[in-house]
Amino acid sequence: MVKHEADLVEYGQELLQKNNSVRLIGNPKNKGGVLSFTIEGIHPHDVATILDGDGVAIRAGHHCCQILHDKLNIPASSRASVGIYNTREDLDTLNDAINNCKKIFNQK
Amino acid sequence: MNLKELYQEIILEHGKNPRNLRKTENFNKDAKGHNPLCGDNVHVYLKLNGQKIVEDISFEGSGCAISMASAQL
Numbered sequence: 001m002v003k004h005e006a007d008l009v010e011y012g013q014e015l016l017q018k019n020n021s022v023r024l025i026g027n028p029k030n031k032g033g034v035l036s037f038t039i040e041g042i043h044p045h046d047v048a049t050i051l052d053g054d055g056v057a058i059r060a061g062h063h064c065c066q067i068l069h070d071k072l073n074i075p076a077s078s079r080a081s082v083g084i085y086n087t088r089e090d091l092d093t094l095n096d097a098i099n100n101c102k103k104i105f106n107q108k
Numbered sequence: 109m110n111l112k113e114l115y116q117e118i119i120l121e122h123g124k125n126p127r128n129l130r131k132t133e134n135f136n137k138d139a140k141g142h143n144p145l146c147g148d149n150v151h152v153y154l155k156l157n158g159q160k161i162v163e164d165i166s167f168e169g170s171g172c173a174i175s176m177a178s179a180q181l
Binding site for chain 2: 042043045046049050053061062066075076104105106
């Protein structure tokens with residue numbers, strides 16, 4: 001399970017790093033099954049709403065971690081989690097949904 | 109309601125070109141609003157003249173597109 005999650009996180013990080021205007025947050029050793037990010041110019045709650053419309057469920061907001069968000073100087077963040085039930089195709093769907101979100105908000 | 113209905117042109121347009129998103133100089137009334145559940149922040153500034161007529165109104169804040177467009181309107 002750990003190996004599967006680590007593989008998905010690595011794949012997701014590579015995918016999102018290539019995506020312009022997506023900023024990944026946090027890259028520790030032994031990273032757990034989460035991908036936290038922000039999209040330039042689009043509030044995380046808007047991201048979550050639009051991704052939901054494309055069948056991608058993510059969490060947005062403070063994640064009970066207001067102090068860290070203050071330190072990072074961001075109002076909120078988006079967070080996708082992966083587990084044993086997810087596949088690489090799910091992360092492709094996430095990336096497509098992010099691109100759709102950017103299209104709706106006219107971002108490059 | 110589908111997404112297109114929710115994210116109408118007017119909301120996206122206000123998100124791209126914000127109105128009155130600044131701090132009024134020499135304001136004499138202000139109010140802060142914060143929603144800890146969703147994290148939205150709005151700080152409204154008013155400048156009233158001697159006849160209590162609004163000379164300038166503005167706000168600073170952060171939130172989703174719908175919240176920010178509402179604050180601008």
